[in-house]
Amino acid sequence: MLQxxxxxxxSLWRGLLxxxxxxxxxxxxxxxxxxxxxxxxxxxxxxxxLIIRLFSDVVRGIPVLVLIxxxxxxxxxxxxxxxxxxxxxxxxVLFSTAQVTEITRGSLQSIHHGQMEAGKAIGLTxxxxxxxxxxxxxxxxxxxxxxxxxxxxxxxxxxxxLVGIVDLMLAIQQVIGRTYEPMPLYILGALIYFVINxxxxxxxxxxxxxxxxxxx
Amino acid sequence: MxxxxxxxIWRYFDKLDWGLLLSLELAVASIAIGVVIxxxxxxxxxxxxxxxRTLVSxxxxxxxxxxxxxxxxxxxxxxxxxxxxxxxxxxxxxxxxSIYAGAYLVEIFRAGLVAIPRGLIDAGKAIGLTxxxxxxxxxxxxxxxxxxxxxxxxxxxxxxxTSVASVLAVPELTYGAQWINFNTFRIVEVxxxxxxxxLVTGYLILGALRQLEKxxxxx
Amino acid sequence: MSxxxxxxxxxxxxxxxxxxxxxxxxxxxxxxxVGRGDVVSIIGPSxxxxxxxxxxxxxxxxxxxxxxxxxxxxxxxxxxxxxxxxRSERELAPLRAETGMVFQxxxxxPHLTAAENVMLGxxxxxxxxxxxxxxxxxxxxxRVGLAAKADSLPYQLSGGQQxxxxxxxxxxxxxxxxxxxxxxxxxxxxxxxxxxxxxxxxAEDGMTMIMVTHEMAFAREASDRIIFIDQGKVAVAGTPAExxxxxxxxxxxxxxxxxxxx
Numbered sequence: 001m002l003q004x005x006x007x008x009x010x011s012l013w014r015g016l017l018x019x020x021x022x023x024x025x026x027x028x029x030x031x032x033x034x035x036x037x038x039x040x041x042x043x044x045x046x047x048x049x050l051i052i053r054l055f056s057d058v059v060r061g062i063p064v065l066v067l068i069x070x071x072x073x074x075x076x077x078x079x080x081x082x083x084x085x086x087x088x089x090x091x092x093v094l095f096s097t098a099q100v101t102e103i104t105r106g107s108l109q110s111i112h113h114g115q116m117e118a119g120k121a122i123g124l125t126x127x128x129x130x131x132x133x134x135x136x137x138x139x140x141x142x143x144x145x146x147x148x149x150x151x152x153x154x155x156x157x158x159x160x161x162l163v164g165i166v167d168l169m170l171a172i173q174q175v176i177g178r179t180y181e182p183m184p185l186y187i188l189g190a191l192i193y194f195v196i197n198x199x200x201x202x203x204x205x206x207x208x209x210x211x212x213x214x215x216x
Numbered sequence: 217m218x219x220x221x222x223x224x225i226w227r228y229f230d231k232l233d234w235g236l237l238l239s240l241e242l243a244v245a246s247i248a249i250g251v252v253i254x255x256x257x258x259x260x261x262x263x264x265x266x267x268x269r270t271l272v273s274x275x276x277x278x279x280x281x282x283x284x285x286x287x288x289x290x291x292x293x294x295x296x297x298x299x300x301x302x303x304x305x306x307x308x309x310x311x312x313x314s315i316y317a318g319a320y321l322v323e324i325f326r327a328g329l330v331a332i333p334r335g336l337i338d339a340g341k342a343i344g345l346t347x348x349x350x351x352x353x354x355x356x357x358x359x360x361x362x363x364x365x366x367x368x369x370x371x372x373x374x375x376x377x378t379s380v381a382s383v384l385a386v387p388e389l390t391y392g393a394q395w396i397n398f399n400t401f402r403i404v405e406v407x408x409x410x411x412x413x414x415l416v417t418g419y420l421i422l423g424a425l426r427q428l429e430k431x432x433x434x435x
Numbered sequence: 436m437s438x439x440x441x442x443x444x445x446x447x448x449x450x451x452x453x454x455x456x457x458x459x460x461x462x463x464x465x466x467x468x469v470g471r472g473d474v475v476s477i478i479g480p481s482x483x484x485x486x487x488x489x490x491x492x493x494x495x496x497x498x499x500x501x502x503x504x505x506x507x508x509x510x511x512x513x514x515x516x517x518x519x520x521x522r523s524e525r526e527l528a529p530l531r532a533e534t535g536m537v538f539q540x541x542x543x544x545p546h547l548t549a550a551e552n553v554m555l556g557x558x559x560x561x562x563x564x565x566x567x568x569x570x571x572x573x574x575x576x577x578r579v580g581l582a583a584k585a586d587s588l589p590y591q592l593s594g595g596q597q598x599x600x601x602x603x604x605x606x607x608x609x610x611x612x613x614x615x616x617x618x619x620x621x622x623x624x625x626x627x628x629x630x631x632x633x634x635x636x637x638a639e640d641g642m643t644m645i646m647v648t649h650e651m652a653f654a655r656e657a658s659d660r661i662i663f664i665d666q667g668k669v670a671v672a673g674t675p676a677e678x679x680x681x682x683x684x685x686x687x688x689x690x691x692x693x694x695x696x697x
Contacts, residue, residue: 057415058411058415061376061414061415061418061419062376062411062414062415063376063377063378063379063380063390063414064376064379065379065380065382065390066379066390066393066407066410066411066414069390069393069394069397069407070403070407070411073397073403073407074403074404074407077403077404112542114538114540114542115542115544117495117538117542118538118542118543118544120493120494120495120527120528120531121493121495121531121534121535121536121538121605122531122532122535122555122556122560122604122605122608123528123529123530123531123532123533123556123560123608124528124555124556124559124560125524125525125528126524126525126528128528128559128560132555132559133544133555136546137544137545137546151281155281155282155283155284156283157283158283158285158286159283159285159380161285162285162383169283169285169286172286173289176293181297182289182290182293182294182297183290183294183295183297183298186286186289186290186293186294187290189286190278190282190286190287190290193281193282193283193286194277194278194281194282196281197280197281197282198277198281201277201280201281
C-alpha cells in the first residue's frame, strides 16, 4: 500500500499544481468581478441591479456540474473554440463570481444606513464614504464567507476532471487506472484536499475571532 | 450556423422528467438519513466527553473539506475493494450523500441546540422534568423551529449535489441531460431546458419549506 | 426678521419649506430664520416633521418646494440660467461640511477610535495633515471632557460618552450651524446630564444651534427661541417664556401637558 502511494506522487504533484493554478485564477478573477457586482447591487441603478440579480440567482440555482457541462459543451457552438482548460475555468469563474457577489451584497447591506448618514454629515463624498466608513466595517462580514467560497472553489476544481482537465482528481483516477489500488489513492487524495481546505477554514475562524470585538 | 431544434428534447423528455424525479428521491433519501446522523451526532457532541467531541469533529471536518466527487468515488470504487460489501450505484450514492449531508447537518443542529434560550430549559427544570423529558418536549421542538431556514437551504443544496450521481451513471436529471447531449448533440437546447428545471424545482422547494416555517414560526 | 446684509444675515434661512413622502405631507410651508449665535429649539408631537426639517438643512433629505439657505447659499437646488436644478451628491458634500449634525443613535464609526472618529472629517474633507488633525481632535475631545478616552473604541464607551464624541466630531469641523437631532432621547437618564452640559457650554461659546428635543426644561433654559411644529407648520414661535406661558394654542397646551411629567 505504501509503495503504491509513493510511486504515484509525481503524477499527483502535477495534478495538484493544476488544481492550485485553476483555483488561484478562479478566486482572483471572481473576487475582482464579484466585489464590483456586489457593490453595484447595493448602490447601483435599478437596471444593473436586476441584471446582476438574474445572473447571480440563475448561476447559484443550478448545480456546478451542470454549469461546467453547459460551458464546456456549449462554447464551441457559439463559434468560440476554447480548450478544455479555458472552458472549465470560465465555468468555475462564473460560479464563484455569483457567490462573491452575494457575499459582497450581504456584507454591504449589513452596514446600518446611519453610518452612511454620519459620513454624509461630516461632508464625505460617496467614494470617501465607501472607502473610509462602509468597506472597513463590511470586511468583518465579508471575510469568513469569502474564505468559505475559496474552499468551495478548490472543491469545485475536482469536477473539472470530468471534462478532461488533469487536476488532482483526474490524476488520482489515472494512477488508479495503472495500479488498480483505489483506496490508498483516494485516502491520499482526500488528505491533500483536506489539508488545503482545513487550513483555509482555520484561517477563517481566526479572522472571525479577531473581528469579534467590533459589536454593532 | 447552429439551428435550434427542441423537437429532439421533447422526444427524449422522459429522460429528463424521470431524471428530475430520481434527483428528488435521492435528495429526500439523503437528507432523511442525514438528519438522523446529524441529530444523533449533535446530541452526542452535546452530551459526550472530549473523545466523543473530537471524533465527531474529525468526521465533520473531513467530509466538509473533501470534494463530494472524491467521496462518491471512494465509496463506490474504493470501499468494495477493502470490505466485502456489494452495492449498486444508486445505493452507493445515497449512502455517500447521506454521510455528506450528515456532516453539514451536525453543525446546523449544534447551532440550533445552543440557540435555545436558557430560560426555557430552566422552566422545564422548575416543573420537574427529567433531562430526557426536557430533551424531547422542550429542546428538540424548539431547535427544529430555529433550524428550519438552514434546513431548507441545505435541502436545496443537496438537491443540486445529486447531479454528481451522474458520474456513476445513475439516471438522474444531469445524467439524462448528458445522455441527450451525447445522443443528439443538442447541447444548447437540452441545457436550456434543464437549467429552469433545476431553478424552478429549487424555488418550489424553498417556497414549500417557507410555508412550513411560517406555520412553526418561533415567536 | 433680520435685515439681510452680510453682517447680520441669518445663518439659516428657511422659506416655505415643503416635503412629502408619497401622499403624506410632512412639511407644509415652514419659515425660519436663525441668526449667528442663536440657539433655536424645535418641539412638537411625533411625526410633526421636526426631524425631517432638520435633515433638509444638511441635505440628508431632499425637499419638494421652498428654500433652505445656509449663509445665503441654497442647499437643495442651484439656479442655472434661470432653471432650478437639484444639487447632485458631489455638490452636496462640501455644503454638508458647513453644517454639523449629531444623531439620536450616535452613529459613531465603530472601527475607529474616538480620536479617529473626529479626525476622519478633518483629514478627508478639511484636508488636514495627520498631526494637525489629531491636535484639533484632542482639543475638542478635551472640550467635551473625553481627552482620556481619545484612543478608546466606541464599544468601550458609555452612551453618554459616545454622544459626546459625536458632538466633538460634528463641532471639530467648524460648522456654521450645529444640528442636534434628539441627541439625548436614546440615553439612559443618568447620562443625559453630561451631554446637555456640553451643549450648554457650546451655546455659551456662541455656537449657532438648532435642536430638536424632548428635554423641555433644557430647551427653556438654553434656547433663545422655541418653535412648536405641528402638522408640518410652525404653529407657535417665540422666546421660551412666551411659548411656555402664553398658551393660546390649544394643541401646544395639550402637547406640553402630555410632556410635562418629565
